[in-house]
Amino acid sequence: MENNLDSAFHALADPTRRAVIGRLMDGPAPVTELARPFEIGLPTFLKHLRVLEQGGWIRSEKRGRVRTCHVRPERLHAAERWLAEQRAIWDARTDRLADYVETHLAAEDRR
Amino acid sequence: MENNLDSAFHALADPTRRAVIGRLMDGPAPVTELARPFEIGLPTFLKHLRVLEQGGWIRSEKRGRVRTCHVRPERLHAAERWLAEQRAIWDARTDRLADYVETHLAAEDRR
DNA sequence: CATATAATTCGCCATATGGAAAACAATCTC
DNA sequence: GAGATTGTTTTCCATATGGCGAATTATATG
Structure with missing residues (x-):
């Protein structure tokens, strides 16, 4: 990684x-509140948060004893961009396929 | 998983x-050709193919001694859909934020 | 101060992952 | 049929992952 x-x-x-990303898209939240819906221990949950933070999806600051997490929606761009690229390659390919059909098979029709 | x-x-x-997905978006290919650009052994590469297959990104058939892989571009939908959902939540949130600004801060301006 | 709350750290465990080498099987091709 | 080509299986290894409970550190609050 x-x-x-x-x-x-x-x-x-x-x-x-x-789910955490989804929740945070809705607005910032402290760790314990974020963790509440899930049935895993806090330590485990913290690991997930670290993975999210490392993946660039969230960021957090600590004030007093509570750490508040918020999402970084820019991360959507990178992911969406990659998917869009793949779709572009695919489209180009199907275009070439259409060309092929037009120049070859259509020619065949004309015979 | x-x-x-x-x-x-x-x-x-x-x-x-x-990379394999990108390559396959361009058209089907046999295993060895797919593996050529990478510096890993075939057995390891096959594991990657299995992960891709399990993830619904590719499919493959064997004819004679050659297994031909092709991409399943439908998979893009699921991934894109999830990202789009997140963006929707985010947008709804920023809308609410705009509402808040309008009803509260704008009112403040008028004071 | 005593206690409750919020988060963190620390071991520990089972399983998954990504890699390798070696041997095996199947199928073309000469 | 001999030999090359293409995949596959097996075994092994180091590291990462996702989970746990127990102990710890801060920080609020009664």
Whole structure:
């Protein structure tokens, strides 16, 4: 896990972490409140937060004894961009396929 | 790794696997050709293919001694859909924020 | 101060992951 | 059929992951 996308996608590969992102998209929250919906221990939950932070999805600051987490929605861009690129390659390919059909099969029709 | 999105995103969390998807978007290919650009052994590469297959990104058939892999571009939908959902939550939130600014701070201006 | 709360650290464990080498199997091709 | 090519299986290894409970550190609050 070194690359940006590596850690970004890896962070998404877990339902707990996706849920946390979803929750945080709705607004910042402290750790304990974030953890409440899940049935895992706090230490484990903290690990998930670290993965999310490392993946660039969240950030957090501590004031007093409470750490407040908030999402970094910019991360959506990187992920979306990669998917869009793949779609572009795919589209280009299907275009070439259309070309092929047009130049070859259509020619065949004309025979 | 049981959920759809879990395995789908997990498959994306590795540069080799993302590259394979990119390559396959361009058209089907046999295993050895797919593996050529990478500096890992075939057995290791096969594991990556299995992860991609399990994540729903590729499919493959064997004819004679060659196994041909092709991408399943539908998988893009699931991933894109999740990201779009998050963006929607985020947008709803910023809308509420705009409401708040309008009803409260703007009122303050009028004082 | 005594206690409750919020978060963190520390071991510990089972399983998964990404890598390798070696041997094996199947199928072309000469 | 001999030999090359293409995948596959097996075994092994180091490290990462996701989980736990227990102990610890801050910081509020009665």
